[in-house]
Amino acid sequence: MSEIVDLRSDTLTRPTAAMRRAMADAEVGDDVYGEDPTVREIEERVAELFGHQAALFTPTGSMANVLAVRTVAGVGQEVLCEARAHIARAELGAHAAYTGITMRTWSHPTGGIDLPAVKELFAPDMGPFFVPTAAIAVENTHNFAGGTVLPIEDLIALRQYADSTGARIHLDGARIWNAHVATGVALADYGRTADVMAVCLSKGLGAPIGSLVVGDQDAIDESRIWRKRMGGGMRQVGVLAAAGLHALEHHVERLADDHAHARLLAEAVGVDPAAVATNIVVFDHPDAAGFVAAAGESGVRISAVGPRAVRLVTHLDVTTEDAQRAAAVLLRLAAG
Numbered sequence: 001m002s003e004i005v006d007l008r009s010d011t012l013t014r015p016t017a018a019m020r021r022a023m024a025d026a027e028v029g030d031d032v033y034g035e036d037p038t039v040r041e042i043e044e045r046v047a048e049l050f051g052h053q054a055a056l057f058t059p060t061g062s063m064a065n066v067l068a069v070r071t072v073a074g075v076g077q078e079v080l081c082e083a084r085a086h087i088a089r090a091e092l093g094a095h096a097a098y099t100g101i102t103m104r105t106w107s108h109p110t111g112g113i114d115l116p117a118v119k120e121l122f123a124p125d126m127g128p129f130f131v132p133t134a135a136i137a138v139e140n141t142h143n144f145a146g147g148t149v150l151p152i153e154d155l156i157a158l159r160q161y162a163d164s165t166g167a168r169i170h171l172d173g174a175r176i177w178n179a180h181v182a183t184g185v186a187l188a189d190y191g192r193t194a195d196v197m198a199v200c201l202s203k204g205l206g207a208p209i210g211s212l213v214v215g216d217q218d219a220i221d222e223s224r225i226w227r228k229r230m231g232g233g234m235r236q237v238g239v240l241a242a243a244g245l246h247a248l249e250h251h252v253e254r255l256a257d258d259h260a261h262a263r264l265l266a267e268a269v270g271v272d273p274a275a276v277a278t279n280i281v282v283f284d285h286p287d288a289a290g291f292v293a294a295a296g297e298s299g300v301r302i303s304a305v306g307p308r309a310v311r312l313v314t315h316l317d318v319t320t321e322d323a324q325r326a327a328a329v330l331l332r333l334a335a336g
């Protein structure tokens, strides 16, 4: 049990000893030449998991999102997404800056898909006065909505709508592994609802770095060119891909522990544990910054994600004892 319980994000994990050994032992080559066998292995493995043709290793989820979205929408077109989507709120305008797209949003209390709202917004071709909608982006699990899972039925309904209109679908699956473990829905079933995806190894899976774009061969070929153009061509990064392969092998099923810890913490801050689907708890507090500061003084690090919104995230480096200790602190603060 560590002194401080750090619940700010699941990106804070440090590689385990076994992961570090896997990294040290990785076979490597120059990946810009396509000669890193470990990178190739993770790209093939992840593409297969989601039932897609190909995948591309990237340093960050944000880069994977930018590359993926640009395969489904181009300059002067728009992408529809939920108002708190990471692509809209937390990528610093990258999709506008690099790809030249705009976004319009619908709002959903749990970050879900509001199909009637999507239909209302959708405008593929309304003449030369309107921005044409090219794609719809969804986020599963949804970070700022509190780690919520998109029901597979809603994703299938969106897929059917998209097929009927010619819209493309991007899935920000930074935490798709958490959705899979929480619901038992196969990764390939999530994969088949999207044209292109971004998935992260550096969140709940505990790798120090690494994300992938997943899609058909054309999308991945195009993404490889754009990754290089953006300065993201990497050399002997099999050492990083090895961490991801280790994580896929050993850190997926254990996400259930993080989900149980999140429910325990939810109870302490007055959130119905049944409403917590995965490893993130977001709750209202009249003074989010004050609550976060008070928790920090008591050894529990959490974050404000809005003036009245507080977020807790459980992860690989939070033990059951850590979660219990943090819950006791938060219970005291929430009561007082």
Ligand SMILES: Cc1ncc(COP(=O)(O)O)c(C=O)c1O
Pocket (backbone or CB within 6 Å): 059, 060, 061, 062, 063, 065, 086, 087, 139, 141, 142, 143, 172, 174, 175, 200, 202, 211
């Ligand atoms: C849903 C979601 N998508 C994408 C990202 C971006 O990942 P990265 O921080 O690796 O750029 C994050 C980061 O937390 C995220 O929560």
